[in-house]
Amino acid sequence: MLLLGMAIILILPSEGYKVIGAILSxxxxxxxxxxxxxxxxxARNMVGGKIFLFRGIIALDLGMFATSLxxxxxxxxLIYLLVGHLFSGVVDVLRAMEARRMGSRWRLNIAYGAxxxxxxxxxxxxxxxxxxxxYVYAAGLFYSACLRFAQxxxxxxxxYIPLESDFSTPAH
Amino acid sequence: MQEDFHYYATYCAAFLxxxxxxxSLAICYSAQFTDLCSASxxxxxxxxxxxxxxxxxxxxxxxxxxxxxxxxxxxxxxSFHFLPRDLHAEKKGVSRRYLRKYRLICGPxxxxxxxTVELAKxxxxxxxxxxxxxxxxxxxxxxxxxxxxLVINNTNYHFYELLPDGSERAVKFRNNxxxxxxxxxxxxxxxxxxxxxxxxxxLGHGRAGHLPDYSFMRYKYLPAWGGYREILKENxxxxxxxFCQMVEAMKYLRGSRDSFATGKYDWEAIGGLEDRIxxxxxxxxxxxxxDWKALGEELSGRTxxxxxxxxxxxxxxxxxxxxxxxxxxxxxxxxxxxxKSMVTNKIYKSGSLLAGYxxxxxxxxxxxxxxxxxxxxxxRNRRR
Numbered sequence: 056m057l058l059l060g061m062a063i064i065l066i067l068p069s070e071g072y073k074v075i076g077a078i079l080s081x082x083x084x085x086x087x088x089x090x091x092x093x094x095x096x097x098a099r100n101m102v103g104g105k106i107f108l109f110r111g112i113i114a115l116d117l118g119m120f121a122t123s124l125x126x127x128x129x130x131x132x133l134i135y136l137l138v139g140h141l142f143s144g145v146v147d148v149l150r151a152m153e154a155r156r157m158g159s160r161w162r163l164n165i166a167y168g169a170x171x172x173x174x175x176x177x178x179x180x181x182x183x184x185x186x187x188x189x190y191v192y193a194a195g196l197f198y199s200a201c202l203r204f205a206q207x208x209x210x211x212x213x214x215y216i217p218l219e220s221d222f223s224t225p226a227h
Numbered sequence: 228m229q230e231d232f233h234y235y236a237t238y239c240a241a242f243l244x245x246x247x248x249x250x251s252l253a254i255c256y257s258a259q260f261t262d263l264c265s266a267s268x269x270x271x272x273x274x275x276x277x278x279x280x281x282x283x284x285x286x287x288x289x290x291x292x293x294x295x296x297x298x299x300x301x302x303x304x305x306s307f308h309f310l311p312r313d314l315h316a317e318k319k320g321v322s323r324r325y326l327r328k329y330r331l332i333c334g335p336x337x338x339x340x341x342x343t344v345e346l347a348k349x350x351x352x353x354x355x356x357x358x359x360x361x362x363x364x365x366x367x368x369x370x371x372x373x374x375x376x377l378v379i380n381n382t383n384y385h386f387y388e389l390l391p392d393g394s395e396r397a398v399k400f401r402n403n404x405x406x407x408x409x410x411x412x413x414x415x416x417x418x419x420x421x422x423x424x425x426x427x428x429x430l431g432h433g434r435a436g437h438l439p440d441y442s443f444m445r446y447k448y449l450p451a452w453g454g455y456r457e458i459l460k461e462n463x464x465x466x467x468x469x470f471c472q473m474v475e476a477m478k479y480l481r482g483s484r485d486s487f488a489t490g491k492y493d494w495e496a497i498g499g500l501e502d503r504i505x506x507x508x509x510x511x512x513x514x515x516x517x518d519w520k521a522l523g524e525e526l527s528g529r530t531x532x533x534x535x536x537x538x539x540x541x542x543x544x545x546x547x548x549x550x551x552x553x554x555x556x557x558x559x560x561x562x563x564x565x566x567k568s569m570v571t572n573k574i575y576k577s578g579s580l581l582a583g584y585x586x587x588x589x590x591x592x593x594x595x596x597x598x599x600x601x602x603x604x605x606x607r608n609r610r611r
Contacts, residue, residue, distance in 0.1 A: 212595030
């Protein structure tokens with residue numbers, strides 16, 4: 056993700072939105088494959104699970120169609136970015152309000168929310184500037200990559216002490 | 228289950244098991260607090276965030292659904308609200324991925340219920356209350372899993388309420404969380420239909436609304452996992468079993484029983500009260516707090532104060548670092564960490580990483596999340 060974001064910015068800043076469009080097309084294609092895989096491994100055993108079969112076929116078809124296009128209009132990429140950031144922003148703000156009502160920490164969430172909403176507003180003003188759009192998308196990739204790096208180094212295991220433990224193993 | 232059962236009914240059960248009024252209050256407070264101890268509240272109290280026993284609606288909306296996020300969600304909901312019935316259940320013709328989720332389906336009288344009660348044995352009253360919350364929820368939340376899963380937790384249009392006159396009515400669901408359920412019209416709120424397997428909308432009984440939480444409710448539906456077999460859920464009977472099992476478990480925890488085993492209920496303890504309890508359980512109302520409160524006050528002859536989430540916060544905030552674990556909330560947090568650690572270990576040992584990695588202290592010493600270091604200190608103190 057980090058490398059992809061850097062490549063988009065450094066190599067193709069003005070034409071980057073075409074790359075973004077291609078990435079989104081491939082994501083659609085992969086989603087189709089994933090849905091079909093999900094149907095055969097999981098949803099086959101679920102009441103009403105056939106919907107995943109149909110969804111997989113449609114997404115695969117749309118993905119193949121989208122990847123075959125030479126150019127996806129910037130407006131679709133823009134709408135994708137705008138909706139994504141706006142949704143995240145609203146959720147962050149609501150979470151901050153919930154935390155504030157409880158007297159808990161809320162400032163960081165409101166800051167995230169404001170940043171996301173600001174990005175969405177910025178996106179809505181860059182209809183004519185695909186370069187800005189490229190930078191916003193690449194910034195999103197950077198942010199996600201950083202979060203994943205941070206997650207990878209987080210301690211997640213949980214210690215278990217059997218009831219009958221005699222503490223023969225020294226704690227580190 | 229809601230405040231009516233976790234707070235007031237648990238008070239009644241504790242009192243019938245032989246606990247004093249004050250002890251019963253501490254137990255039922257802890258049972259109810261399990262539904263309120265969120266990461267946001269813990270952040271406010273500057274307490275270990277790993278002791279969270281629930282998630283607020285916006286915490287869930289904001290929760291990441293990558294592997295780490297899902298493990299956190301599963302640890303909380305499977306440990307405290309949807310205790311798995313059988314972690315080694317088998318089902319033919321399914322993938323391993325499906326089986327891991329299938330094994331997390333909650334239900335009463337599983338091995339983990341015994342483990343939960345054993346864990347609370349010799350512990351604080353807070354641990355007893357927390358264990359009673361977990362035990363009671365195994366009855367109310369049966370047939371749903373404490374992990375986000377569409378293939379397990381989804382419900383469809385085949386959902387009927389069985390009315391007291393013997394007739395049945397199709398349940399109408401809506402998705403507006405701010406609208407209260409309408410019992411007269413049979414109109415209930417449930418979570419949105421999300422095709423993403425791991426969406427938090429597919430956690431627990433969200434897709435069945437609050438029907439499992441009402442003691443009077445009798446309903447039948449097609450669970451997503453059931454191979455098109457209809458399930459009939461009789462809450463009045465299940466809640467009565469939960470009540471009698473709580474009395475049985477608390478008698479063991481208090482020391483007036485030698486052992487605790489699943490499938491045993493203390494019917495004798497409620498002997499003369501059975502009709503009264505059945506009446507409360509069957510009354511069609513959104514909240515039975517007043518009825519249970521009246522019963523509890525008749526039993527003990529004392530006033531049961533209303534639940535207040537603020538009650539013990541000042542004590543915890545003002546305690547010194549070394550004294551915090553001895554406060555009311557400090558003891559609750561220790562009990563929560565222990566329960567989460569135990570259930571995570573059992574799920575991990577069953578071959579599933581849905582609740583994350585578990586490190587056996589006896590074999591590898593201390594590794595992992597620092598919050599759990601408190602458990603080591605607590606266990607050492609117990610041995611001393």
